[in-house]
Amino acid sequence: xxxVEQNSGPLSVPEGAIASLNCTYSDRxxxxxxxxxxxxxxxxxxxxxxxxxxxxxxxRFTAQLNKASQYVSLLIRDSQPSDxxxxxxxxxxxxxxxxxxxxxxxxxxxxP
Amino acid sequence: xxxxxxxxxxxxxxxxxxxxLRCSPISGHKSVSWYQQVLGQGPQFIFQYYEKEERGRGNFxxxxxxxxxxxxxxxxxxxxxLLGDSALYLCASSWGGGEETQYFxxxxxxxxx
Numbered sequence: 001x002x003x004v005e006q007n008s009g010p011l012s013v014p015e016g017a018i019a020s021l022n023c024t025y026s027d028r029x030x031x032x033x034x035x036x037x038x039x040x041x042x043x044x045x046x047x048x049x050x051x052x053x054x055x056x057x058x059x060r061f062t063a064q065l066n067k068a069s070q071y072v073s074l075l076i077r078d079s080q081p082s083d084x085x086x087x088x089x090x091x092x093x094x095x096x097x098x099x100x101x102x103x104x105x106x107x108x109x110x111x112p
Numbered sequence: 113x114x115x116x117x118x119x120x121x122x123x124x125x126x127x128x129x130x131x132x133l134r135c136s137p138i139s140g141h142k143s144v145s146w147y148q149q150v151l152g153q154g155p156q157f158i159f160q161y162y163e164k165e166e167r168g169r170g171n172f173x174x175x176x177x178x179x180x181x182x183x184x185x186x187x188x189x190x191x192x193x194l195l196g197d198s199a200l201y202l203c204a205s206s207w208g209g210g211e212e213t214q215y216f217x218x219x220x221x222x223x224x225x
Contacts, residue, residue: 004154032211043202043216044155051211088154098209099145099168102154 002103003027006089009107019076021106023089026070030091033065034100035074038086047087048074079110114139116205116217124223125193133188133220135203143167143209144186146178147202149219155202161186162209198224 007022021035032051036044050056050063050072062075072091076083086107090100117136125131137144143162147155157170161180175191190197200221204214 034213036216043200043219046213046215049213090154092211096168098143098160098162098206098211099157099170100147100155100204100214101157102147104152104154 003101004089004091004103006087006103006106009086009105010109011106012109012111013079015079015081015110015112017079017110019079019083019108019110021074021076021087021089021108023072023074023103024070025072025089025091025101027091027093027101028067028070029095030067030093032092033063033072034090034092035061035063035072036088036090037083038088038105040085044088076108079108081110081112084108084110116203116215118201118203118217118220120220121218122221122223124225126225127193127195129193129224130189130191131193131222133190133201133203133222134185135188135205135217136185137203137205138215141205141207141215142184143206143212144180144184145204145206145214146186146188147204148172149200149202150198158188160209167209193224195224198222 035047048063086105089103145160146158149155159178160168206212
């Protein structure tokens with residue numbers, strides 16, 4: 001079992017639709033979770049962080065966390081072509097030297 | 113404020129050579145982490161340093177080493193380069209060595225021929 005698994009892509013949605021990105025993780029010790037966006041050829045850019053069960057909203061982005069199910073998701077409302085990128089889910093394993101464990105990423109394509 | 117800076121941006125080496133990559137964290141941040149990202153995969157953790165001490169090490173061979181300087185900048189060294197070391201090397205800066213958010217630099221793209 002991989003430590004972090006994300007829904008396989010590429011995920012294609014029309015402009016204006018909701019994009020749903022999912023992530024499951026194996027380490028129950030994870031306490032904080034991060035979503036990064038990575039454009040092709042660029043470095044990861046922080047989108048959202050979430051630490052408590054429930055929803056956290058920031059503009060068009062909503063992160064959802066369910067620690068009991070070891071599941072975290074990212075919803076992007078009113079998707080724009082500029083949202084086309086790879087989205088990386090990264091739980092933070094504090095007991096392992098504070099490192100981030102990344103999933104393989106989900107490629108999102110928003111079609112005009 | 114300046115973000116995380118890395119140098120060089122691109123590098124071409126041949127097998128067996130040695131490489132040194134450099135990173136300067138965001139001002140006020142005391143922790144630097146290094147990640148390797150090969151094409152099509154997520155970043156893989158190599159090292160974390162906090163206050164000049166190694167806080168964590170990923171599953172990488174001893175050819176990989178790093179250090180952090182008194183000004184909190186860091187170097188990643190890779191000896192005896194292999195073709196499989198070709199990757200984007202990312203430096204991430206955070207305030208502390210715990211659960212704080214990590215901010216990534218632009219990366220150094222290494223090609224080993």
